[in-house]
Amino acid sequence: MDEHDGLAARFESERGGLQAMAYRMLGSAGEAEDAVQEAWLRLGRVDAGRVENLAGWLRTVVTRICLDMLRARRSRREDLTEQHLLDGFPHAAAGRTGASAPEEQALRTDAVSHALLVVLDRLTPSERVAFVLHDMFAVPFEEIAPVVERSPDAAKKLASRARGKVRGGPAVPAAELARQRAAVTAFLSAARAGDLAAVLAVLAPDAVRRADAAALPPGVPAEVRGARAVAEGTVLLAERSRMSELALVNGSVGLVAAPGGRLLLAVAFTVRDGVVAAYDVIADPARLGATELGVLD
Template sequence: MARKGDQVDGLTEAFEAERGKLEAVAYRLLGSHSEAEDAVQEAWIRLDRTDGIDNLGGWLRTVVTRICLDMLRGRKAPPEDPDELEQLPAVRRTPEDEALVADSVSRALLVVLDTLEPAERIAFVLHDMFAVPFAQIAPLVERNPVATKKLASRARQKVQGTPAVPAAELARQRRVVSAFLDAARAGDLPAILDVLDPDVVRRVDTAALAPGMAAELRGARAVAEGTAALSGRSQLAELALVNGEVGVVLAPGGKLFLAITFTSEADRITSYDVVADPDRLGGLSIAVLSAER
């Protein structure tokens, strides 16, 4: 049935009021800005063909979630170009909408979400990030509320991971690696030297080697200079739990490109390994390093 002009204008306005929230949901479900926009656009097409919707926001969220679930199930390869910027193009959003899309969705979290089964991801994202009741999520993943709650719980355990060391040791590792990462991002050679053991060793596997980069460096000065030279790459790096200990991941667009594992004593790093080989990355356990850890 054709819509009158004022109906079309009203529907468009109502949809645009929901767009930011929908893209926030879709981005967390898909981990890709471009795919999130595609999912929301598809929801608009379906809305334009539908009449008599009482709860527009709820209807749109349900439709977007189902579209995302289909996209996750149909995925065969990483959807995101590693060079894609971590900002959505501006599309008539309010400041509140922008905040919804940009709020603390770390690349490390996207890496972990990408390891979840589609139904786990739907249950976890909708419940833990958007406080959607399990009773409303259950029909979307074709389970009852109890089973849906178990899906979210299983996903939560994967996201949080299990530290391999006591809390005090994890906190120490975090201080050391965080200081190293801050200094690396700034390209601050003295600050990098401060956190390196004099006999530190840096190893880089072949897949991570940049032109002119040595596969192994020894000594604080050589390692610090090599680290400072890559300060641009460090801007995309984030702390994460790697094999149960504090490490670093580099994940442009939320797709894991490399991981760094560290050994340290007291307040100094004694060695670190840069891993980028796909087979080696696949063997790592990556989890989010939560604020309280």
């Protein structure tokens, strides 16, 4: 084995970990692969024999590449249009299931939720990098600091601030949050199964469903009242429920739908006496931007 083959073998041994890290930073399997491949190209332009800690060197390079990509993305980011939202839903494109691409599925085998990726996407680039490196990969702040161009103490504050945003702020006591979670979990399970009776069982008789126009197929009313009508509409959109995950929405237990880690909608619930009294489907870009989201423990 020549020197190049040996270096390639060492790089391949690190590839999986680098892609997992880049995926959490970028929320995109394709961009994560691009970042790791760029690191390989940069490795070819240095004297690898002088790199004492190849794993650390690669981690730093991939992190800097990801940070640059996040900053570029933030500078050009545009609000989602209504058509973008509709294109993401099963009713908008025949044959679309909302499933991730195979490579993205592979990166998610360690249970990185799309809800987490959505919340991470709301952090600043430096916050996201500091949080991912420290909280997910146990990288010390002394190593994170030069990458984010901060002191170790400042990098620690970045991660702490990010941690608070990721966890969100529950608006109710823990016991009430648990009751909400039980009701929303039961609702989601029934909706995913398309089980009309099961959906009815978790709805109050006078349940109400409200939704932004961007979240609805043509001809579906923005507001529906009564358990039977709400349940029937919920069952018709069972496929959308299958791409949804639990999350904190405005401080209460709700849902986010984010195929591929890209937020399409959030659902805010009103739970009363252990059942769903109302739910509001938020898909308007302005409303989504103003909605507080967090990851449930």
